[in-house]
């Protein structure tokens with residue numbers, strides 16, 4: 303076990319691995335734990351401090367493993383418990399920590415608890431879930447909609463009752479009101495802590511508590527099960543369960559604002575970081591949506607400024623639930639990937655690179671509906687067809703922002719399946735651009751996206767200012783330019799990034815006309831910061847360092 307150094311996660315860079323699509327070591331078409339072990343040299347070379355491993359538990363896999371059928375196991379497709387132990391040990395030997403996903407809001411409908419629960423009120427497990435009688439002559443208890451589309455209620459023919467699920471019907475929600483459930487959760491935490499993990503990503507953390515079934519959700523569709531009063535009691539208990547181990551806890555906190563997040567992190571200390579979902583925001587007509595760059599900027603600035611004391615922002619531009627950032631916020635060019643990388647790694651907090659982001663992997667071009675594999679995109683597609691939308695249009699709309707984009711297989715080289723698997727990867731998809739976008743071709747290319755990530759991660763580690771430096775927004779008005787610094791009393795590192803694919807003529811605030819500065823971004827040479835007005839190329843990146851004492 304690696305020493306539990308206090309606050310090791312401050313300023314750390316994490317690498318998120320979506321296990322199923324990362325690397326298939328035994329050529330069965332599915333990524334596995336040994337595949338991660340094989341790639342430790344790559345992860346080390348990237349320079350990250352830790353990995354976040356997506357669910358690897360036993361699961362019927364209706365939701366990328368987020369439908370867990372046994373919390374204390376390793377799914378046989380992913381390997382064995384020995385493989386998991388080896389992975390932890392080998393990562394630690396390489397000075398890389400590991401956090402794992404904890405899915406505590408629900409189980410799989412194949413979990414033994416649920417199977418037992420379905421036997422009825424006599425079962426000890428009946429109250430592990432939410433069961434309700436039909437209403438109004440057989441209908442569901444209320445009209446709430448689930449995150450993946452359709453009702454939150456599914457009828458069980460045998461029991462003649464409905465059970466509740468915030469996500470798909472294969473993911474019944476656990477009843478956290480029941481102390482026996484919370485006891486089980488504490489056991490799960492202890493079990494994985496014993497195995498030496500360094501922290502957890504708490505899935506769907508804001509949804510653990512539900513309103514009374516009579517709650518009227520017409521004002522806020524998700525309000526009935528998002529940050530409901532009383533949730534704090536559960537989080538208090540969780541904090542006690544993992545608090546004693548000096549772990550890194552990052553909560554997925556859909557639906558909360560920055561003030562709530564600040565309170566949860568800085569006062570209540572429920573989480574060390576929070577993933578908000580606010581900055582990845584889409585605009586545009588269905589089927590052609592793009593990421594909203596102004597919102598990206600305003601939201602990141604707000605979170606950075608408000609969390610400046612604790613520097614606890616969990617920063618990401620991609621994860622297994624988002625489309626690829628260079629496709630939605632940019633034009634898919636390497637320069638655009640580098641601009642986004644600079645933003646990600648320059649901000650303060652703990653930042654997360656998602657597999658493939660470091661080589662500029664792009665969205666997938668769906669050509670048939672069978673390529674949509676996630677529950678929500680499949681549901682969206684069928685619901686569009688039921689409204690008589692023609693198939694190609696439905697595919698375009700359902701596919702545009704689908705979670706499937708980030709789940710295509712990792713592009714390692716230009717061999718078959720992008721080097722992910724020697725045999726096949728079905729039903730997973732491989733993006734056909736693996737011939738040109740892959741790890742092998744970028745490793746030796748000094749100017750590649752991958753090597754730029756390595757440069758940035760190293761900079762983050764080596765520059766004192768990026769450890770302690772507070773975030774300062776240097777531009778309040780531009781919709782194109784992100785200009786901020788990280789500052790200590792000693793000096794500052796300034797990041798100026800053009801987030802557009804057009805040239806921008808720009809006048810920074812007066813106080814930033816620096817007479818003494820050092821350019822630390824590679825490939826930046828022509829900007830003269832003693833000039834009042836500067837011209838910035840599409841996706842240009844300028845990183846400057848200045849020392850307050852000599853300036």
Ligand code: GLC
Pocket residue numbers: 365366368369405469505506554622623
């Ligand atoms: C989280 C996960 C997502 C999953 C959902 C239900 O939002 O990130 O992938 O579908 O929880 O577990």
